[in-house]
Amino acid sequence: MQRLNKFIASSGICSRRKADEYIEQGKVTVNGKVVTELGFQIGPKDKVLVENKLIKPLKNEYYRFYKPAGYITTSEDEKGRKTIYDIIPPELKKLKPVGRLDKESTGLIVMTNDGELINEMTHPSIKVPKTYIVTINGKLTPEDGEKMFNGLEIETDTGEKKTAYAEVLPIELGNKSSMVQVVLYQGINRQIRKMFAVLGFEVVSLKRIQHGTITLDGLKKGQIKPMKPKHVKELKGYLAKLRKANNA
Secondary structure (H helix, E strand, C coil): CEEEHHHHCCCCCCHHHHHHHHCCCCCEEEEEEEECCCCCCECCCCCCEEEEEEECCCCCCEEEEEECCCCCCCCCCCCCCCCHHHHHHHHCCCEEEEECCCCCCEEEEECCCHHHHHHHHHCEEECCCCCEEEEEEEECCCHHHHHHCCEEEEEECCCCCCEEECCEEEECCCCCCEEEEEEEECCCCCHHHHHHCCCCCCCCEEEEEEEECCCCCCCCCCCCCCCCCCHHHHHHHHHHHHHCCCCC
């Protein structure tokens, strides 16, 4: 037996939270009967439909992808630009990215068909850390790092003003350029570039090296590899701890 919302999420169509919404809205039937009870349990022979569509669990797949520069993180682009799906093998194009990297940024993207995992890793209340190596033009001062930690107001793509936060650790600080490690717990589009722009810096290069417990180690640019079961287990355990810590 398992919870109905978990079974629906395992089909890849949505997260558990969204499954709960479908249930509450009366859009789910089990063996021909509408079920609106959250926490409802089903067995292996039960027939589940969501909006009159039969639900079947998918085999969840988890991959690490090293995104090179020059590709956007989407399946289609109205401007005809190259996307990550142009270089991902055809049999893996069913996978979705966990978060995005802008066109000129490089590094780790977790790819999966596990809708629940995607939701947890990107949900703002869970605050999953993402780590980047960033090179900027100019010398970053301790005061600059403190300003980023305390929060800077940036403009989102919709024109809304939002306070963005980042943890910054110096790697190499020079007069003409600085290399730093940046950790984010938010998911604002082009957040790092916008934060450094507020301080008068331009980002020369930006690479994501870690998302949650998953790292870029062992991957070459453009390469995609399946994640080991132990790493998937570690990630899910880590997310469970974060949920509890943040009461998500």
